[in-house]
Amino acid sequence: QVQLVESGGGSVQAGGSLTLSCAASGATTANYCMAWFRQAPGKERDGVASITPRADPAAGIGTAYDDSVKGRFTISRDNAKSTLYLQMNSLKPEDTAIYYCAASPSCLSWSDLRVSSPYKYWGQGTQVTVSS
Numbered sequence: 001q002v003q004l005v006e007s008g009g010g011s012v013q014a015g016g017s018l019t020l021s022c023a024a025s026g027a028t029t030a031n032y033c034m035a036w037f038r039q040a041p042g043k044e045r046d047g048v049a050s051i052t053p054r055a056d057p058a059a060g061i062g063t064a065y066d067d068s069v070k071g072r073f074t075i076s077r078d079n080a081k082s083t084l085y086l087q088m089n090s091l092k093p094e095d096t097a098i099y100y101c102a103a104s105p106s107c108l109s110w111s112d113l114r115v116s117s118p119y120k121y122w123g124q125g126t127q128v129t130v131s132s
Helices: none
Strands: 003-007 010-013 018-025 033-039 045-056 061-065 073-078 083-088 097-104 126-131
Touching (some): 018 033, 045 073, 083 097
Parallel strands (some): 010 126
Antiparallel strands (some): 003 018, 033 045, 033 097, 073 083, 097 126
């Protein structure tokens, strides 16, 4: 059983930055695909970014992003620390949401951010609020 705990959320002004972290425990997630999702008030939960077990984010290998965050957000992971990250730059008010990390033992459809069903484990979420 995997437990996921997000941290790093908060309130920032538009144009600011935040880095979210997601610490995994209970079992190794080194071979899991992982992702960040977000849910704004009154809206459905949407995929933000996903990453494969041995991705190279700097080279753009093994990562996928929603069009709304491309060029602003970077997903990364440290398998030795069992931690997933989301670096968020140039934040906009429309980025305001609860952000959730998720882990899947299967990497089928890992790059399709419309699909959340493969993700078996979820964190409790962390609030990100961006003011204009």
